[in-house]
Amino acid sequence: MLLLPATMVHLLLVARSGPARLLGPPPYLPGLEALWSPRALLLWLTWLGLQAALYLLPARKVAEGQELKDKSTLRYPINGFQALVLTALLVTLGVLAGLPLEELAEMLLPLAFVATLTAFIFSLLLYLKALLAPTSALAPGGNSGNPIYDFILGRELNPRIGSFDFKYFCELRPGLIGWVLINLALLMKEAELRGSPSLAMWLVNGFQLLYVGDALWQEEAILTTMDITHDGFGFMLAFGDLAWVPFTYSLQAQFLLYHPQPLGWPMASVICLINAVGFYIFRGANTQKNTFRKNPSDPRVADLETIPTATGRQLLVSGWWGMVRHPNYLGDLIMALAWSLPCGTSHLLPYFYLLYFTALLVHREDRDERQCLQKYGLAWRDYCRRVPYRIVPYIY
Ligand SMILES: NC(=O)C1=CN([C@@H]2O[C@H](COP(=O)(O)OP(=O)(O)OC[C@H]3O[C@@H](n4cnc5c(N)ncnc54)[C@H](OP(=O)(O)O)[C@@H]3O)[C@@H](O)[C@H]2O)C=CC1
Numbered sequence: 147m148l149l150l151p152a153t154m155v156h157l158l159l160v161a162r163s164g165p166a167r168l169l170g171p172p173p174y175l176p177g178l179e180a181l182w183s184p185r186a187l188l189l190w191l192t193w194l195g196l197q198a199a200l201y202l203l204p205a206r207k208v209a210e211g212q213e214l215k216d217k218s219t220l221r222y223p224i225n226g227f228q229a230l231v232l233t234a235l236l237v238t239l240g241v242l243a244g245l246p247l248e249e250l251a252e253m254l255l256p257l258a259f260v261a262t263l264t265a266f267i268f269s270l271l272l273y274l275k276a277l278l279a280p281t282s283a284l285a286p287g288g289n290s291g292n293p294i295y296d297f298i299l300g301r302e303l304n305p306r307i308g309s310f311d312f313k314y315f316c317e318l319r320p321g322l323i324g325w326v327l328i329n330l331a332l333l334m335k336e337a338e339l340r341g342s343p344s345l346a347m348w349l350v351n352g353f354q355l356l357y358v359g360d361a362l363w364q365e366e367a368i369l370t371t372m373d374i375t376h377d378g379f380g381f382m383l384a385f386g387d388l389a390w391v392p393f394t395y396s397l398q399a400q401f402l403l404y405h406p407q408p409l410g411w412p413m414a415s416v417i418c419l420i421n422a423v424g425f426y427i428f429r430g431a432n433t434q435k436n437t438f439r440k441n442p443s444d445p446r447v448a449d450l451e452t453i454p455t456a457t458g459r460q461l462l463v464s465g466w467w468g469m470v471r472h473p474n475y476l477g478d479l480i481m482a483l484a485w486s487l488p489c490g491t492s493h494l495l496p497y498f499y500l501l502y503f504t505a506l507l508v509h510r511e512d513r514d515e516r517q518c519l520q521k522y523g524l525a526w527r528d529y530c531r532r533v534p535y536r537i538v539p540y541i542y
């Protein structure tokens with residue numbers, strides 16, 4: 147609870163320092179006056195309010211989530227991409243009317259501080275709300291009886307007020323859209339400082355916008371992820387969604403603003419190719435599984451080889467899911483490499499995301515394997531025998 151916000155602040159400070167040493171001490175310890183700003187608080191609350199209002203707008207589709215313990219299902223608005231487009235429209239109008247978006251680059255520290263503060267307060271309210279929730283609404287983890295552990299993991303599975311689902315809202319909107327907005331502000335700041343944004347900055351902005359746009363376009367797919375179906379909503383996800391994602395996932399753009407890197411077109415083309423390969427695997431694998439889970443007889447997946455399980459569901463054992471047991475993680479990691487490469491190889495700092503993300507996905511994969519073994523028993527063992535590698539073919 148303390149280490150993650152401290153790491154985030156460390157990264158923000160180090161990214162703008164001359165030596166930019168990931169493993170060195172921070173250049174200085176910020177006092178409260180550097181962290182606390184009523185303007186940042188107002189801006190942050192306006193941002194949350196705007197995203198909440200966009201969430202409540204009529205959606206092109208309302209999707210049903212997975213069946214819950216009490217056999218009911220929840221309904222979710224599919225309007226995340228619409229929120230991204232409307233936000234882009236509002237920001238464009240604002241910038242044309244003189245909104246100094248590039249000033250965000252100077253406000254990251256106080257913004258990250260208020261985001262962390264709101265995550266703490268929000269998690270506390272969620273913890274208290276869960277005390278009133280029926281047992282069927284509680285998450286499988288996060289109800290150990292140890293208040294600190296439960297506060298971090300989250301007690302309630304799908305905390306809602308009316309139809310407003312807090313976890314679903316936080317997972318995709320304020321943090322992910324905030325991340326690309328911060329990237330854009332850093333790009334504009336670079337243009338102000340150096341006359342035009344660098345090629346490296348364009349690449350980082352472009353790659354990460356593609357990733358966020360894709361996540362929002364495929365919003366419905368989030369309904370089958372562990373975060374929505376299994377994990378409670380507590381400090382880890384609230385902080386992760388609201389603070390960690392926008393302020394640490396934008397680290398490469400932050401680094402580039404203060405440490406411009408020369409990048410020629412030949413190298414840029416190679417990096418684009420790496421990102422394209424990563425995206426192709428990531429999207430191909432995720433779409434194949436989602437299509438198959440929605441309708442196994444869909445012509446796009448009907449020819450794939452499968453293993454039957456005692457639950458009635460089948461496991462794909464050819465196509466992307468016959469290559470490794472988590473091809474989507476492999477694609478995601480290749481993209482993470484492509485996001486860091488425009489920052490050159492002189493510093494370790496821009497590779498922080500790749501390192502953290504490898505650890506997160508290895509841990510996540512291990513957690514998922516245990517859940518699948520519990521769910522599918524012998525069929526899962528058979529799958530592991532037929533597809534022995536977890537994420538990287540012939541390596542891991
Ligand atoms: N940028 C970031 O910070 C993060 C990004 N991600 C990305 O989000 C995406 C979703 O990830 P995540 O929710 O972790 O996991 P997955 O989308 O990989 O979902 C895992 C589930 O898929 C199903 N499954 C596993 N193997 C098979 C198979 N062979 N055939 C059919 N179904 C199978 C199982 O569920 P069931 O059988 O019940 O359907 C399993 O529990 C990934 O692309 C990941 O890279 C994730 C975390 C963080």
Ligand SMILES: CC(C)CCC[C@@H](C)[C@H]1CC=C2C3=C(CC[C@@]21C)[C@@]1(C)CC[C@H](O)C[C@@H]1CC3
Binds near residue numbers: 318357368386387
């Ligand atoms: C603060 C902790 C160290 C870890 C917090 C983890 C969260 C930041 C991530 C948990 C699962 C996530 C997913 C995504 C973003 C990061 C978090 C919230 C995606 C929305 C990213 C885009 C992908 O297309 C889907 C992902 C689903 C899981």
